[in-house]
Amino acid sequence: MLFQSQGFILIFLPATLAAFYALANRPTGREYALILASLIFYGWWDPRFIPLLVGQTIFTWMIAEAFLRKPSPFWIWIGVAANLAVLGFFKYALFVAGAAVSFVGLPEPGWNIVLPIGISFYTFELVSYLVDLKRGTGGHYGLRKFCLFIFLFPHLIAGPIIRHNEIIPQFDESPLRPGLAQRFGWGIAFFVVGCAKKVLIADPLARIIDPIFNIHRIPALTDAWLGALGFTFQLFLDFSAYSEMAIGLGLMLGLRFPDNFNVPYRATDIREFWRRWHMTLSRWLRDYLYIPLGGSRNGTAVYIKATLITMGLCGLWHGAGFTFIAWGLMHGVALIVCHVWQRNGRELSAPVGWAVTMVFVIVGWVVFRADDFASAGQMLAGMIGSGGIAGDTRWPLVLAAAALVSLVGPSTKDFVEENLQPRPIYGAGLAATAVLVILLVGMGQPQNFIYFQF
Amino acid sequence: MWSRFLWAFGLTALTGLAGCLLLILLVDPLGVSPIGVISKPGYAVSDRRFVAPQIIASGDFDSFLVGTSTIHHVDPARANSALGGRFATVAIHGGTPYELTKMMQLIGRNAPQAKRIIIGVDARRWCKTEPYAQYNPKVLFPDWLYDESRVNDFQGLLNLKMVGYSVRQFKIAAGWRAPLIPATGYSNSLVDSRWSLSTARKNLYKKHKKDAAAHGLDDADEAADTEGKHDHPDLVSLDRALTALPAQADVILVVMPSHFTALLNKDRSDIERCKREIAALVDKRHGTMIDFRIDSAWTRNDENFFDENHFRVGLAEALIKRVKQAMDQKQDAEDGVYRMLAGGKSLSRNADAGLSTSPRR
Numbered sequence: 057m058l059f060q061s062q063g064f065i066l067i068f069l070p071a072t073l074a075a076f077y078a079l080a081n082r083p084t085g086r087e088y089a090l091i092l093a094s095l096i097f098y099g100w101w102d103p104r105f106i107p108l109l110v111g112q113t114i115f116t117w118m119i120a121e122a123f124l125r126k127p128s129p130f131w132i133w134i135g136v137a138a139n140l141a142v143l144g145f146f147k148y149a150l151f152v153a154g155a156a157v158s159f160v161g162l163p164e165p166g167w168n169i170v171l172p173i174g175i176s177f178y179t180f181e182l183v184s185y186l187v188d189l190k191r192g193t194g195g196h197y198g199l200r201k202f203c204l205f206i207f208l209f210p211h212l213i214a215g216p217i218i219r220h221n222e223i224i225p226q227f228d229e230s231p232l233r234p235g236l237a238q239r240f241g242w243g244i245a246f247f248v249v250g251c252a253k254k255v256l257i258a259d260p261l262a263r264i265i266d267p268i269f270n271i272h273r274i275p276a277l278t279d280a281w282l283g284a285l286g287f288t289f290q291l292f293l294d295f296s297a298y299s300e301m302a303i304g305l306g307l308m309l310g311l312r313f314p315d316n317f318n319v320p321y322r323a324t325d326i327r328e329f330w331r332r333w334h335m336t337l338s339r340w341l342r343d344y345l346y347i348p349l350g351g352s353r354n355g356t357a358v359y360i361k362a363t364l365i366t367m368g369l370c371g372l373w374h375g376a377g378f379t380f381i382a383w384g385l386m387h388g389v390a391l392i393v394c395h396v397w398q399r400n401g402r403e404l405s406a407p408v409g410w411a412v413t414m415v416f417v418i419v420g421w422v423v424f425r426a427d428d429f430a431s432a433g434q435m436l437a438g439m440i441g442s443g444g445i446a447g448d449t450r451w452p453l454v455l456a457a458a459a460l461v462s463l464v465g466p467s468t469k470d471f472v473e474e475n476l477q478p479r480p481i482y483g484a485g486l487a488a489t490a491v492l493v494i495l496l497v498g499m500g501q502p503q504n505f506i507y508f509q510f
Numbered sequence: 511m512w513s514r515f516l517w518a519f520g521l522t523a524l525t526g527l528a529g530c531l532l533l534i535l536l537v538d539p540l541g542v543s544p545i546g547v548i549s550k551p552g553y554a555v556s557d558r559r560f561v562a563p564q565i566i567a568s569g570d571f572d573s574f575l576v577g578t579s580t581i582h583h584v585d586p587a588r589a590n591s592a593l594g595g596r597f598a599t600v601a602i603h604g605g606t607p608y609e610l611t612k613m614m615q616l617i618g619r620n621a622p623q624a625k626r627i628i629i630g631v632d633a634r635r636w637c638k639t640e641p642y643a644q645y646n647p648k649v650l651f652p653d654w655l656y657d658e659s660r661v662n663d664f665q666g667l668l669n670l671k672m673v674g675y676s677v678r679q680f681k682i683a684a685g686w687r688a689p690l691i692p693a694t695g696y697s698n699s700l701v702d703s704r705w706s707l708s709t710a711r712k713n714l715y716k717k718h719k720k721d722a723a724a725h726g727l728d729d730a731d732e733a734a735d736t737e738g739k740h741d742h743p744d745l746v747s748l749d750r751a752l753t754a755l756p757a758q759a760d761v762i763l764v765v766m767p768s769h770f771t772a773l774l775n776k777d778r779s780d781i782e783r784c785k786r787e788i789a790a791l792v793d794k795r796h797g798t799m800i801d802f803r804i805d806s807a808w809t810r811n812d813e814n815f816f817d818e819n820h821f822r823v824g825l826a827e828a829l830i831k832r833v834k835q836a837m838d839q840k841q842d843a844e845d846g847v848y849r850m851l852a853g854g855k856s857l858s859r860n861a862d863a864g865l866s867t868s869p870r871r
Contacts (some may be wrong), residue, residue, distance in 0.1 A: 062668065066527075237512035244519055478511035483518030490519075491526035498669030 057100040059301045060251045060497050065490075068097065069305075072209075076309060080232050087204050087227060090309070094207035098174070105172040112142055113206045116182045117199055123189055124196055132190040136183050143179040146171055151376030174213040176373060178206050180340055185220045187344055197224055210305035214298050216316040217336040223311065231310030238478070239307045245472045246304030248486045251493045253468075254297035257461065260454045261290040268449065269425055273434060279447030280438030282455070287425050288418050289458035292321060295334070300468045319467045321417070324409035325398070326390045329417060337373075341366050352395070359395070364388040374424070379432060383424040390416055530673050537683075539675035540655065541567060542663035552689020554678035562600040562613060563655045565695045566620045571598040573626040576613055579603040579699075580766040580819055581630025583826040586694045592834040595625050599695040604646040607635055607744035612656040614751035619658065626760040628833065633765060633803060634819065637777070637784035641743045702823050705816060713817035714769050742784045749791045761797035763788065763852070764833060767825065770809040772818040789851040798853030800836045802829065806847045 057064045072093040079085035099106050119135035150169050157164065188194035197205070197220065205224050206212070268275055268283035275283065299316035306313040316336050323329035330338050346366040350358035364385060371384020404412065419436065426432035437443065466475060476482055538546030539554050541564035550568075553561045565571065573595035575581055586597035600613055617624060635642060645651050654662040681687045691697055755761055765785060785801060792799040808814055814825045821829075832848055842849040 237516055241512045241515045241519075244516070478515040480514050480518030483515040484522040487519045487522035488526065490523050491530070492670075494527065495530065495668065495670040495673060498666060499671050 057097055059247075059298070059305070060254055060493065062494060062498050065251075065494055068093070073308060077231065080230065083228065084200070086231070087200055090209075091200070091204050091207055094204075094209040094212060097209040098207070098212060101173050102170075108142070108172055108175075109178065109207070110203075112139065112179070112182065113203055114199070116186065117197075117202045119186065120189055120194070120196075120202075123186075129190060132186050135186045139179050139182050139186075143175055145169070146175055148372075148376045155378075177215050177217055178212060180217050180337075181206060181219070184217075184340060184344055188220065193221070195221060195224065201227055208306075208311075210302040210309070210311075211313060214295070214302075215334075215336055216299055216302060216313050217340050218313060222314060226311050229310060233310070236310070239310060241478060241483070242472050242476075243304045243307030243309075245476055245486055246300045246307060246468060248304075248490045248493070249468050249471065250297040250300035250304060252489050253293045253300070253461065255493045255496050257454055257458050258290050258293040258297060260452070261286050261293070261458055264449065264452055264454070265290065269427075269431070269435065272431065274443035275435065275438035276444040276447035277438060277441045278445065278451070279449050280435055280443065282447070282449055282451055283435060284418050284422050284439060286455055286458075288321075288421050289455065289462050291421060291425075292317070292462050293458060296468070315469055317467070318469070319462075321414065321462050322410070323413055324404075324406045326387065326394045326413055326416065327398075329413055330387070330391070337370070341370055345369060360392055363391050363395075367391065377428075379423050379426055379429060382429070383420050386416075386420050386423065527668070531668055533676045534667055534672045537676040537679045539672065539679040540564070540663070540667070542655070542660070542667070548679060548683045550679070550683065550693065551685075552682055552693050553691040554675045554682055554689065556690040557649060558600070558602045558691065558695070559609070559649060559651050560655065561691050561695065562602065563616060563620070565598045565600055565693070566617055568693070570693065571596045571621070572624055573597045573628075574617055574621070574624060575599040575601055575628050575630065576610065576617070577601045577630025577766070578605045578610070578632040578635060580632045580821075581628070581764070582696075583698055583821065583823055584628075584630075584830055585698075585823075585826065586696050588827050588830045589628070592830045593626060593837070597626075597628075597694070601630065601695075603699075604648065605632075605635070606644060606646055606651075607642050607747050608644045609646070609651050610635070611747040611751040612651075612653070615754040616656050618754035618756055622756050624756045624759045626762070627755055628762045628764060631763050631765045631785075631788065631799075632819070633768070633781045633784065636744050636748055636788065637742050637781045638744060639741065639780065698823060705822060707813060710815055710817070711812055714771055714812055714815060742787060745784070745787055745791065748788065749794075752791055752795050752797070755795075760837075761792070761795060762833065762837070763792050763797060763799040764829070765799070765801040765803045765851070766819075767802035767806075767809050767814075767821055767829070769812070769815045769818045770805050773803070773805060773809070785851060792852040796853070798837060799851040800833060800848050801851045802832075802848045804846070804849060807845065808847050 057068060059065075072089070075089045075093070076086050079089050095106060095110075098109060116135055116139060119131050119138075123131040123135075146169055150167075154164055185194055201224050202220075204227060205218070205220055208223070211218055265283045265286035268279050269287070274280075296317040303313045303315070314336055316334060318332040318335065320329055320332035323332055346362050349362035349365055351362055352359045367384040367388030368381055369384070370387070371380040371382065374380045374383075419439075422435045422439070423429075423432045426435060434443075465471070535543040535545050537548045540560055541550075550564070553564065555561055566574070571586075573589070573593070575584055575586060575589065575597060578601060582599060582601040582603065584599070586599050589595075589597040600617075602609060602613070605613070614627075614629070617627065654665055678687070678690075682689045752761060765788075781803075785799075785803075789799050802808070808825065808828075813822075815821050832843065835843070836848060836850060840850065840853065
């Protein structure tokens with residue numbers, strides 16, 4: 057069930073909100089209501105994966121209980137290893153087996169493993185809790201609250217990646233506490249803006265650029281840049297839209313999720329880009345990988361090793377493929393170059409820094425989006441004119457809209473929390489947008505979010 | 511302040527969605543609503559797959575023309591004068607055997623009093639040796655309008671397209687614009703004024719050069735050699751569809767004329783075998799089967815065709831008269847334009863499309 061589908065907006069969400077607020081004064085009841093709703097939401101995709109989700113969560117909770125009774129790192133290692141093994145099996149077994157047999161010259165394995173949706177996201181949340189326990193910052197939670205932390209439908213499938221200590225304490229707060237109307241209003245605004253970005257801009261862009269990435273030859277310069285720019289904007293609008301809808305849904309339930317995007321395409325260097333892009337993943341990688349690997353305060357060699365390993369794994373987290381690893385390592389190298397450049401006191405003017413950063417990010421997205429290195433090479437060759445200048449595809453108006461929203465407009469957070477006035481006319485305007493989106497998504501199968509595949 | 515914002519949001523969203531839904535249900539462009547109040551002098555949806563169920567259910571017709579684009583150019587009004595009855599066409603462009611089976615089953619259910627059903631047999635569709643694709647990939651087939659459930663007719667009703675159709679349907683009812691598809695389902699998409707012999711010949715002789723084709727030498731001999739024992743899996747569906755048609759209805763299968771270059775294709779002998787298999791099914795149902803897809807003066811005449819499989823309106827008019835003739839005489843045409851494969855006498859029923867090695871003029 058996609059957030060922007062009619063089934064979700066017109067049936068699931070109103071029913072869940074009605075049940076939740078009907079039980080607003082009964083903490084246990086409202087938590088069970090949300091757990092049930094979340095399992096229905098998750099099972100809608102494929103009920104076969106519910107046992108895995110529930111099993112992984114209960115197992116992690118039991119490990120935590122064992123550790124809290126007898127604090128031995130053994131439990132934590134077991135828990136982390138088991139969670140990563142599950143993720144590794146579902147996400148990487150085929151990739152590793154394929155790479156191994158290809159290395160020894162055997163044919164590709166004929167079997168397939170279906171990736172449980174959201175597994176990369178919730179596994180990271182489970183792992184971070186166990187590591188926090190070992191660090192002494194993990195709380196002691198009951199099974200119901202712990203399950204709700206993982207299952208909670210707004211963030212279950214594609215984040216934001218939430219930490220236990222920023223969400224579980226919120227479960228005890230009454231959703232009816234003062235400020236309910238404002239929270240609900242903000243929640244609606246986040247959700248509608250996210251829906252509009254996805255349905256009105258990102259999806260139409262996808263329909264234009266997907267054929268360009270699938271032509272399997274060097275595209276003309278204009279087509280190649282349309283494809284590269286189009287995907288750059290589509291990815292941001294698609295993923296940030298999902299995060300905003302999740303944040304909006306959280307607010308409707310009286311919960312505050314962390315921000316995930318802060319106008320990343322306005323970054324003037326690559327380090328700033330990573331502080332603005334998929335912020336909850338960046339901080340997870342920083343806190344649970346980069347700093348434990350040594351970070352930047354233990355000498356240059358350690359810094360380089362930590363950065364490359366972190367970014368290589370960041371790439372691998374996005375997908376089991378060498379193009380993803382290459383994309384991650386590209387960014388790792390860029391972060392190191394940027395770090396050294398800035399440490400030496402050199403500075404680029406903001407426009408030049410922005411242009412260099414954007415070109416690098418766009419090239420990176422081409423590698424990220426391409427099916428393999430050959431396709432990426434063809435696309436990049438097209439971008440420097442090797443396939444001729446004039447292409448077949450007209451540059452659509454929606455690309456300008458995408459550029460405007462991505463580069464010029466305020467972040468959705470600023471728009472909702474700073475600019476949006478609680479006046480009825482704005483409420484009516486948002487409602488008109490919501491009606492348009494609902495009528496549009498009714499015209500066909502709603503398009504999946506790109507990050508669902510990760 | 512935020513409460514007023516929420517009220518404005520809720521009221522506007524509710525009014526907007528309820529208004530759209532009410533418009534769609536009252537105007538009912540797909541003919542599924544129990545509260546539809548608008549009369550339909552024609553249809554606002556251009557996709558025939560969405561219109562045909564309404565034509566069948568309208569009760570205005572007792573006879574139907576079923577098939578693909580090859581029968582679509584037969585005007586129901588001509589069929590009325592030639593054969594009697596009130597004809598409508600429910601032919602669908604690029605219809606697959608699955609879709610046509612669904613159509614015939616729908617006629618069986620929703621027009622049980624039907625008197626006559628003419629089925630244009632498009633050999634390219636029914637006579638494949640592998641199952642034909644279930645759906646035409648270019649167009650959506652609304653299965654939910656063709657099944658027995660009325661509940662799922664409402665799925666996907668609330669959308670922007672339906673709002674547009676409803677507005678258009680309302681304008682048609684008010685007489686402010688012409689329907690996209692008239693009430694009889696007939697509209698000619700191959701406009702005769704756009705036909706030219708040179709373009710037609712360019713289409714007709716793509717695969718077979720004109721000289722070779724004229725003498726029937728191209729692939730025909732090779733085809734005869736490659737005759738194999740193929741199954742035609744889609745005929746199982748056809749059998750099911752014929753059985754589903756109203757028992758009292760006259761069922762007439764017409765193998766639509768193709769330009770004779772189509773008869774030279776390598777699948778020629780297999781198609782002939784397929785025709786005989788279809789004839790056996792029609793015999794079982796005591797129906798009639800008339801084969802125009804043979805080497806004849808009609809199919810040799812380039813001026814009758816747009817391309818190999820689509821003929822001009824003039825030929826469509828003549829065809830329906832010949833159907834009447836075949837029904838009356840119950841034997842092959844004296845001038846060789848058609849032959850009876852079921853429901854009449856045929857001297858050449860088992861012959862191979864009558865393909866000669868010299869041109870018939």
